Amino acid sequence: MEIEKIDQIIDRHNGEASNLLQIMLDIQKENNWLSKQALARVSEKLSVPLTRIQHIATFYKAFSLVPKGRHKVHICVGTACHVRGATRILDTVEDATGIKPGETDLDLKFSLETVNCLGCCALGPVMEVDGKVHGKMSPVKTARTLKIYE
């Protein structure tokens, strides 16, 4: 991510240290991850120590210190989805993308995570891609759904 873009985001928040979290969230949103250079720049511009930024970046799950894929795939493995076969859905996604939960594939297409409940158990097993919920999944349907995303 270019320095200018980071500076723009910082300026949008008036360069105030109290807006640190929002600035970090905006960088995360724009870039999909927080690079060391980006964090160093934020630290320099806001005069907030890097140790503090590092602590915050590792504390919240919303932040990632490694590049994330363009599409975020969440597989629900909560109780309801689990008994309805979430593990088979997860296996299908792992086979199709070649990654395990918590990982990102090499061309930064997909990032895979498991979640413990998406709050729509009646639709189980549930897969969520970029915030869109796909319910009542079967392995075949899962493979087909993943093909939509580029």
Place this chain on the structure above:
Amino acid sequence: MGDIQFEIDGKTVTADQGMTVLEAAQKEGIYIPTLCHHEKLEPFGGCRLCIVEVEDRGWTKYVVSCVFPAANGIIVRTRSEKVDRLRKTIIELLMAHAPDAPDLLKLAREYGADPDRYERDPSFCIHCGLCVRYCAEVAGKHAVGFVDRGINKEISFVPEIAAKECNDCKECFPLCPTSYLQAAFVYTQALSFPDAVKTGQSAGK
């Protein structure tokens, strides 16, 4: 000066506005065990060992004295059956992380704590935050900080800053109640700036 009056272990003590119970006790020479307190640093409340019994308007409660502000008319007991029991458990929990820390071994003998009560998970860091806070508040270098949270929380040096600042400072080393800080530093050094080790050694000789 001394506008707050209260009682610690039957002794009347005075404290200034904003002082904590632990500070008032130490001023009077009353001993309360602690691992995360340092007079130059802000109160932190990390190790919980300085837990005491406070009686306020007839109510008894258990508070951590290093972050509990002194107040008029409270009665503090630094040792009681329950306080000792709480401290014993805290020591046992800390010892699961740092079984060989000298301070903990001493406290374990005093409170009859069993070092093997909890399954050992030697991370060697007890998260007292002394190094992190000293580096930020006194040294002003911010070379070491906490990362992650909960059971995965650990201290971590920022290699770029550590390479510049740490070799000439190392003031945090004697503060660490275990030896984890030194280990973490040597680890960072070996990974990120091994050249400094060589030049440091030749300069030392």
